[in-house]
Amino acid sequence: MNRTIAMKSGDDGYMQELKGSTEYTGVHPQKFALWLGMASMTMFFAALTSALILKKGDFKSWENFRLPSIFMASTAVIIGVSIAMHAALISYRRAKFAAFRWLFALGFVLAFAFLLMQWLGFRALADMGFPLTGNIAGQFVYLMAIVHGAHIAIALLVTAIVLILAIRARRDPLYELKDVINPKRKLHMELLVTFWHYIDIVWIYLYLFLYFNYR
């Protein structure tokens, strides 16, 4: 098969051909690119946390600061997001589309709830006397939650599109009766869920980082 055409459809034939004719790492190039992207984002968050460490060294009013407990709850919720998304992916792979839709929607709702809780966390911070423009210790919490939230928002947007397409497609008997999945869609689903896991882990890291730095 002509590789250009195979590349467009992104089917398994493409992977088969890669294995047959190229020097190759064994990972789909787009998955590989996502991993590199995650390495890049890791550097971004590492830069932010390094900045905090640098500032903490020369600033004394750090001691009075406590992290609002709502962030612990939001961390629990984001773990729930990962679990739901993963379960959705498993259902998808097994062509159990009804279960997939419900789990995927659950993940979406939980992620949305997470963002809401982050916002409640900001309210709690402000009530404690740490508005956005206040103490620098508090500013770092806002900063990390906002830039992390921006990543969540992008993932939510993509998830919303996929969810709408999946809901719209449920009346189409073709796929549910035949139990077939386009490998390209499967790949995209895997990429999306991998990104959810990644961005969830990043928050857990940020939470633990903040928790231990603000004790």
Place this chain on the structure above:
Amino acid sequence: MSAHTTTTADVHGHVDTDHIHGHDHHHEPTWMETYIFSTDHKTIAKQFLITGMFWGIVGGLLSVLFRLQLGWPNDTFPFLETFLGKWAEGGKISNEFYLAMVTMHGTILVFFVLTGGLSGTFANLLIPYQIGARDMASGFINMLSYWFFFAASIVLFTSFFVQTGPASGGWTAYPPLNGMRDIAINKGSGLGFDLWALAMTFFIISSLLGGLNYVATILNLRTKGMGMMKLPLTIWAFMFTAILGILSFPALLAGVALLEFDRLLGTSFYLNMIVVNGHLLDYRGGSPILFQHLFWFLGHPEVYIIILPAMGIVSEVLSVHSRKPIFGYRAMVVSIMAIVVISFLVWAHHMFVTGLNPNLAAVFVLFTLLIAVPSAIKVFNWIGTIWKGSIRLTVPMLFAIGFVSMFISGGLTGLMLGNSPIDIQLHDTYFVVAHFHIVMGVAAFFGMFAGVYHWFPRFYGRFMNDTLGYIHFYVTLIGGYAIFFPMHFMTGLPRRYYTFANFETFNNFNFLTQFISVAAIVVFLAQLIFVVNFFYSIFKGRKVDVERTEGEHTYGNPWEGTTLEWTAPIERIHGNWAGEIPSVYRWPYDYSVNDKPYISQNTPLAPGEVEHT
């Protein structure tokens, strides 16, 4: 809908038409898909190159304008008022606009020309061609990469037209000047800086998307037989450049994010106890040094992001045009890796005067001097490559040799500046300006020009005009030295000053300053020759000689090179090769071996021939 649909329907209820039609499906790209929103790496490379050339002209023009001010601080140039309006009232460039021009010159040249224009162009053109791939791992992401670059360009260019002018706090964007949207501090810290930050954010996204694709493609889509140690050095350079960008650009993004938090949301990550017009502002606890750390954590690797692709191009060009295998291939690869690793450990050598702990400074001195070792190995190998070669002094070859010359000249002063005791004396003087312009400005341009002249036949199936090329080279080489060499002797003269007229002690530099300004104008004009030559040659250049014709395609090897890009048809076709992608059997530098002038990488080993390792 045919019976095929059952095999391709998916959860979305979509039917993948490409798949259904299978082998005989051929989608004719529309004009839009071919020239504008193209996913073809060759078109994207051209888009990067031409956008880079546009920025090169803008950035160069800015330097001509501020050299007018520096060379003739007491004269007026009425034509400037015609073009610049209130920025040059009475024909005299205003203080604010001078600073804005210096800032934008740096930003444009460093990021938009020598990163976007250089990496974007050649990584896109050469990676699929030289590794034997139909295209990048993701053509779509590649297209996004260009269009983010384009968006960044539009935003940055727009900032020239806002009322308070473009950013003017230096290309390094240090927060004391840019941390507040208060135009009382400097006009450019108003809307101009926000646009700068937005443009840089788009630029970083573009760079990251491009980088992910380059690495994923190189590691996953090499043709059969193309082991890593059979890759041309260009590809090694592009891969490590991309890795460097992927790991260091996020730090700048973080730095800019904090800066915009300070500017737009009123936080004080970088600001502390600021007094404006006698009023103490509310900012507490921030530190501008934090920004410097985040900035230079990208900023130093950035110079290698600029120079590594040029090094890769030069390695290839020197070998091809001296008809000799590259000297020390493995050492070249290892040096690139060493440069990448060490470049992450030298950033604070830009910060010796910030009150950095001298013991800490010593560590950065050590690594800074250490990075000279792999750089010197590369220089040695380039000279070793052309040593006793049958050198063809073509235009690309001259530019490659010019690169080595510039890299040595600029590198030597790097050794001096790398020492903190010397750097503290020379910090922010013209000595530093001379150093980095030669080693990463002019040198990188030479690498880029070598690449453009060398691969122009791959881009357009034609050569660039030689005579114009030679004029371009000699004027640029002599002019480049004429501009920057005298700066080494302008000891103590601080950079970025609008005028030195108030300092009698600097009067003895008046002649040199004027001399440099004249040279800068001449060199700028010589670049216009290049631009004319480029566009003229696209349509009227000498065509590449056709060696053979197969089917509807013609083949030729304009420089008698061994690498795979010359095994593809002269016509630039979608998917690069008409039939099967060639397999690779040998390393890319088999010149003048086995009594042959060159042996292409896709030529199987002769019986009894030992593979180069």
